[in-house]
Amino acid sequence: MSIPVNAPASARIVFEDVSKFYGEILGVNRVNLSIPPGITSLVGPNGSGKTTLMNLMTGLVRPSRGRVEVLGYQTNDPEHLFAILGYSTQFDAFPKGLTGFQFIYSYLRLSGRDAQTAEQMAWRVIERVNLVDAAKRNIAGYSKGMRQRIRLAQALAHDPKVLVLDEPLNGLDPLARSEMIALFRAAAAQGCYVIISSHILHEVDVISDQVILLSNGYVVAEGQIATVRGEIQEHPTQILVRCTRPRELAAKMLEDAHTIEVTIHKDEKGVLLKTRDADGFYLALNQLATNGIDVESIAPADDDVLSVYEYLIGNEEGVR
Amino acid sequence: MTTAMTRGTTKIWWAQIQAVIRLEMKKTFFAKRGLWIYLVAALPVFLFMAYAVATSGRQHQSASVARRGEKMLTYQDLMAVKPGMTREEVVAILGKPPVAFHWGENRPLGPGVTANVLREDYHYSDGQNDLFVGLADGKVESINIQNGDNQGQDSIMFAGVFQFFFLRLAIFFGCLGIFMNLFRGEILDRSLHFYFLAPIRREVLMVGKFLAGLLATCAIFVTSELLQTVAFLWHFSPSAREVYLYHNHGLEHAAIYVGVTILACVGYGAFFLVAGMLFRNPILPAAAILIWEAINPFLPGILKQFSVIYYLKSLCPVEIPSPPGTPPILALLISNTDPVSAPVAVVGIVVVALIALYASSLQVRRMEINYTTE
Numbered sequence: 001m002s003i004p005v006n007a008p009a010s011a012r013i014v015f016e017d018v019s020k021f022y023g024e025i026l027g028v029n030r031v032n033l034s035i036p037p038g039i040t041s042l043v044g045p046n047g048s049g050k051t052t053l054m055n056l057m058t059g060l061v062r063p064s065r066g067r068v069e070v071l072g073y074q075t076n077d078p079e080h081l082f083a084i085l086g087y088s089t090q091f092d093a094f095p096k097g098l099t100g101f102q103f104i105y106s107y108l109r110l111s112g113r114d115a116q117t118a119e120q121m122a123w124r125v126i127e128r129v130n131l132v133d134a135a136k137r138n139i140a141g142y143s144k145g146m147r148q149r150i151r152l153a154q155a156l157a158h159d160p161k162v163l164v165l166d167e168p169l170n171g172l173d174p175l176a177r178s179e180m181i182a183l184f185r186a187a188a189a190q191g192c193y194v195i196i197s198s199h200i201l202h203e204v205d206v207i208s209d210q211v212i213l214l215s216n217g218y219v220v221a222e223g224q225i226a227t228v229r230g231e232i233q234e235h236p237t238q239i240l241v242r243c244t245r246p247r248e249l250a251a252k253m254l255e256d257a258h259t260i261e262v263t264i265h266k267d268e269k270g271v272l273l274k275t276r277d278a279d280g281f282y283l284a285l286n287q288l289a290t291n292g293i294d295v296e297s298i299a300p301a302d303d304d305v306l307s308v309y310e311y312l313i314g315n316e317e318g319v320r
Numbered sequence: 321m322t323t324a325m326t327r328g329t330t331k332i333w334w335a336q337i338q339a340v341i342r343l344e345m346k347k348t349f350f351a352k353r354g355l356w357i358y359l360v361a362a363l364p365v366f367l368f369m370a371y372a373v374a375t376s377g378r379q380h381q382s383a384s385v386a387r388r389g390e391k392m393l394t395y396q397d398l399m400a401v402k403p404g405m406t407r408e409e410v411v412a413i414l415g416k417p418p419v420a421f422h423w424g425e426n427r428p429l430g431p432g433v434t435a436n437v438l439r440e441d442y443h444y445s446d447g448q449n450d451l452f453v454g455l456a457d458g459k460v461e462s463i464n465i466q467n468g469d470n471q472g473q474d475s476i477m478f479a480g481v482f483q484f485f486f487l488r489l490a491i492f493f494g495c496l497g498i499f500m501n502l503f504r505g506e507i508l509d510r511s512l513h514f515y516f517l518a519p520i521r522r523e524v525l526m527v528g529k530f531l532a533g534l535l536a537t538c539a540i541f542v543t544s545e546l547l548q549t550v551a552f553l554w555h556f557s558p559s560a561r562e563v564y565l566y567h568n569h570g571l572e573h574a575a576i577y578v579g580v581t582i583l584a585c586v587g588y589g590a591f592f593l594v595a596g597m598l599f600r601n602p603i604l605p606a607a608a609i610l611i612w613e614a615i616n617p618f619l620p621g622i623l624k625q626f627s628v629i630y631y632l633k634s635l636c637p638v639e640i641p642s643p644p645g646t647p648p649i650l651a652l653l654i655s656n657t658d659p660v661s662a663p664v665a666v667v668g669i670v671v672v673a674l675i676a677l678y679a680s681s682l683q684v685r686r687m688e689i690n691y692t693t694e
Contacts, residue, residue: 022690060516060689076685082519089517091691093510096347109339110518112332154517 010072012036013057013162013193018066020052026217027052031066033212033222035195039188041204042197043309044214050197051090053214054164057195058087070162071193083111085162086155090170092147094139100150101126101135104157111158125157128183130176144171152180162193169203181207201306213309226303235311236260236274238301239281244294246271256284272301336520340528341535348498348536353505357494361544364481364490368551371477375555378450379468385445390415393444398451398465405460410442410453417442417453425456448557471556471564475573478552479638482577486548487584487632488613491541495588496606498537500596502529503687510691522684530593530677537585545581549574573637580635587628587669590676597683617658624658626672631665 013035020027028049042050055061056068059075073081094103101122108118126135129149134142139150148171155163163184169177184207188194198204204211211228213220221228242265243249250262250271258277265272275281278300285295302308348354386393393414400413411417422440429435440455448468454461506512515525553561553570564570588609595605613629624630642651660668 055689058517060513062686062688078516079519079521079524082517087517089513091510091513091689095343095506095511095514096351096509098346106339106343107514107518109342110336110515110520112335112339112519114335158519 013071013195014067014069015053015056016067016069018056018063018068020056020061021064027061028056028214028217028219031219033219035193035212036210037188037191037193038209039184039194039196039207041208041211042195042214043201043204043211044220047216048214049217050214051166052217053212054087054089054166054195054197058082058085058164060087060089082160083158084160085164086158086160087164088148088151088155088166088168090166094147094150096140097138099136099138100131100142100146100153103139103150104153107154108157121157125153128156129153130179145173145176148172149176156183156187160192162195163187164195166197167199168196169198169200177203201309202304205304205306211308221308225308226300228308235302236276237278237281237303238272238274238307239278239298240265240270240272240301241285241298242270242296244269244296245292249293253281253284256281333521333524336524337528337531340515340520340525341532344502344529344532345536348532353501354497357497357540360490360494361540362547364486365544365547365551367481368478368548369554372551372554378466379448379555379557382445382450382468383447385418385443385450386447388418389444390418393446395446395449398444398446398449401451401453401460401463403460403463407440407455407458410455410460414442414444414451417444419443471560471568474552475564475568475570475638476640478548479636479640481548482545482580483633483636483640486541486545487580487636488629490544491537491581491584492588492610492613493606494541495533495537495585496592496602499530499533499589499592500602500606502533502593502596503684504596504600504602507691512687513689516687516689522687523681526593526677526680526684530589530680533589533593534585537589538582541581541585542578545578546574549577569637576635576637580632583635583666583669584628584632586673587632590673590680591628594676594680594683597680597687621658625668628669628672631660631668631672634659634665635662 013033015031015033018031019029026049031049031053042053044050052061056063057070057075059078059081062076068075070081070085073084075081095106098106104122104125105118108121109115113121123132123135126132129152131146131149131153134146139147142150148168152165152168155165165184168184169180172180181203184194184196188209196204196207205225208225210222210224212222213228241249246264246268250264250273253259253262253271253273253275256275256277258275258280259273260276261274263272264270273281282298285298391397391414397414401410420440420442422438425437425439426434427437437456438458440458442451442453442455444451444453450466450468452462452464452466454463503512506515516522553564556564565574591609592605595609596602599605613627616624616627616630619627640654642654646654
């Protein structure tokens with residue numbers, strides 16, 4: 001499985017046969033990835049290697065083997081790498097004694113910006129994450145959600161081309177979550193690379209252009225979710241058909257050799273079926289529609305991240 | 321790379337170094353965990369203050385005794401009294417004693433035989449120096465002169481405190497506390513990633529942190545050194561102070577002590593910066609460096625050169641004499657048997673510091689953020 005690639009190698013985030021071991025403990029193993037622009041979600045249970053992958057991408061840890069390159073930049077070159085990359089980590093510690101504003105301002109001064117520019121950029125990004133009222137307060141007194149937002153502000157402060165966000169929605173209230181998701185989407189729409197790790201699969205489903213599924217340090221699957229789903233042969237495709245005569249449709253579909261299971265929807269206005277030949281089913285359905293069954297809608301029922309995750313990884317601990 | 325590009329890059333690096341320094345100074349100064357460093361730096365100041373207070377008290381007493389005397393005495397007058405003189409001869413030279421005590425004392429003359437002796441103690445002063453004369457039965461038996469302004473002895477005492485406490489312990493442990501924490505402290509606080517996520521070369525970050533540590537230690541220890549000098553000079557009379565500062569190299573010595581303090585911060589700072597990156601537990605490298613510095617006089621010439629104290633000792637302006645009868649090993653520790661010239665010493669410390677900083681730059685490039693293993 002691979003992500004469609006239509007950009008030159010230097011315009012992607014590339015992992016080449018990357019492994020990372022912490023002593024004898026495996027972080028990730030033999031990872032090969034080529035991540036294009038858009039929102040890419042890293043999905044996997046606790047300890048599957050999501051944070052390790054992000055730390056490798058940002059040079060906070062070095063690969064034990066292999067090579068990582070971000071838009072042509074080596075990860076051991078922070079001077080250039082972080083000019084185009086912003087990373088919101090899960091580390092919940094901040095330099096002591098700084099206010100929210102000072103935290104962002106200092107970060108921008110560290111990147112070599114003059115005082116005036118740094119101040120303007122700091123206020124702009126603080127406004128983007130809705131922290132203006134708390135900006136002059138010491139970070140030590142921030143709530144979990146506020147600390148999350150100030151970390152996001154740090155990652156966004158210098159308008160990076162690549163955004164790496166480790167569990168960015170953790171601790172945020174529903175309103176803040178939707179605001180942040182909108183922010184990520186806007187960044188992706190502008191051609192940014194947004195790499196997100198998340199446990200919350202329904203949110204991943206909503207926001208991701210592509211996913212990378214991880215388990216025990218290995219990449220299990222990667223790509224657009226529908227493509228990934230289509231390639232899982234051992235699990236039949238589930239399709240929900242909303243129609244006028246569901247029982248008649250069910251009977252007809254059971255005649256097809258590829259149909260495995262048909263269930264009448266509880267409102268008696270549709271059928272949920274499992275088939276090993278989705279294309280064949282769609283052809284057959286066209287014929288049935290011409291035979292007097294009114295089909296209102298047809299929708300795949302299991303090409304979401306949760307289903308794919310369950311098929312490939314199972315109900316492992318730590319994933320909601 | 322063109323000259324303009326190089327200049328631009330250097331400008332950005334300097335801006336980044338300044339940003340690191342600002343952040344670090346905010347954390348270093350008046351941090352609770354660094355309070356002990358201020359205390360250690362202030363200890364010799366307190367010592368010299370106490371000495372100044374004690375000496376001033378004695379000087380006031382001398383002046384009071386001189387005022388109460390029959391005559392205005394000179395130092396030569398005080399020196400004119402010799403053992404064996406009679407009470408009358410003493411009084412003829414120095415006048416009636418302003419302070420006198422007398423008492424009777426039974427002295428053994430032989431087995432079972434004692435004699436009652438009249439003992440007298442006279443205290444004279446010229447205002448600065450004190451003469452204590454002990455008489456027995458009207459004859460001078462003992463003479464004790466206490467000099468008020470003994471600049472030579474005082475400057476040796478200052479040199480001793482500087483070399484054996486301030487340099488080897490206060491600055492040593494102060495640098496340990498500040499420089500070792502520049503990276504190690506942030507790893508323990510789990511906040512080092514803040515720097516590592518910024519578009520800054522790790523070497524530039526390391527230089528910024530080193531300079532921040534250097535500024536902090538220099539500010540603390542140079543201030544301490546200057547206060548020590550002020551406290552040391554406190555009890556001198558204005559004229560004695562002028563003589564010491566402008567005619568007995570006092571000002572020159574004070575400047576050299578400040579310079580040695582700065583060089584000590586450079587040398588020990590560079591050592592502890594690299595040690596803080598290489599070791600998790602600061603006690604081990606601190607003990608190793610302390611022992612290495614202590615055994616420096618016993619090391620072969622080539623190894624001596626990889627020590628900070630070797631060069632610093634050669635720069636100290638006052639040689640501390642070993643008192644007669646000092647054991648050879650202790651004498652070796654006190655004296656500087658193998659001094660180098662001042663330029664060689666300065667260059668030596670700078671080279672040793674540069675070697676340590678180069679090792680730090682290699683290490684900082686390899687550093688990873690992996691707080692769970694700390």
